[in-house]
Amino acid sequence: MTNSNSCWAVVPAAGVGKRMQADRPKQYLPLLGQTVIEHTLQRLLGSGAFQAVSVAISVEDPYWPELPISQNPAVITAPGGKERADSVLSALKALEGKAHEDDWVLVHDAARPCITSGDIQRLIASLAQHPVGGILALSSHDTLKQVEGDQIVATINRQQIWRALTPQMFRYGMLRQALQNTEGNPAVTDEASALELLGFRPSIVEGRPDNIKITRPEDLELAAFYMEQQA
Numbered sequence: 001m002t003n004s005n006s007c008w009a010v011v012p013a014a015g016v017g018k019r020m021q022a023d024r025p026k027q028y029l030p031l032l033g034q035t036v037i038e039h040t041l042q043r044l045l046g047s048g049a050f051q052a053v054s055v056a057i058s059v060e061d062p063y064w065p066e067l068p069i070s071q072n073p074a075v076i077t078a079p080g081g082k083e084r085a086d087s088v089l090s091a092l093k094a095l096e097g098k099a100h101e102d103d104w105v106l107v108h109d110a111a112r113p114c115i116t117s118g119d120i121q122r123l124i125a126s127l128a129q130h131p132v133g134g135i136l137a138l139s140s141h142d143t144l145k146q147v148e149g150d151q152i153v154a155t156i157n158r159q160q161i162w163r164a165l166t167p168q169m170f171r172y173g174m175l176r177q178a179l180q181n182t183e184g185n186p187a188v189t190d191e192a193s194a195l196e197l198l199g200f201r202p203s204i205v206e207g208r209p210d211n212i213k214i215t216r217p218e219d220l221e222l223a224a225f226y227m228e229q230q231a
Ligand code: C5P
Pocket: 011, 012, 013, 014, 015, 016, 017, 027, 056, 080, 081, 082, 083, 084, 085, 087, 088, 109, 110, 111, 112, 213, 214, 215
């Protein structure tokens, strides 16, 4: 394998975010004077790590064209898909002819606006020589229980359990192939799982706990708090 240093960002942003119970998808909710997705994209672009950012947007999305950042020459818009993995694959296809097979791609959720340049740079530096790639992840501080109904049936060894965050970093060609080969498989809930199903062993790189995913209404206030702390 050649050692390409070129990096591209892929941002799935075609979800509806039902758990937010808002009048619009969560990536368009206001956060410190901007929308969530503007923060996310500005942080990716501001890291200086990427040739371009390919963003998957629902074809029925009326909010995206209204944002000035959608016109940024370093931002490529691709049609979103039914599931997150479909959106990621679509955004990868939009890089065809630009990204080389062995270029790195960092996939990052639109709904994670607190990502820092430091975490992006550390992930890239840690995995630069890795044969497969890997992801930012967090260890668990709580004791973990396996349950059936409301009954505990086992205590899980937390040393072996990590929470998968984004960005997730893989080679362009390998990731595209993995997502194509696992298309429609409900077990593919992130990029790493597509590679795992094909027998690869991605690495983990410890990430920051403030890289939260906006999921529930109260997460917006928490994200604002973290962003102010980071500033
Ligand atoms: O719903 P969840 O928080 O897991 O979504 C993670 C990311 O994947 C979000 O940024 C969301 O917009 C994106 N997504 C997508 N296409 C889908 C579903 C989710 O791009 N069909």
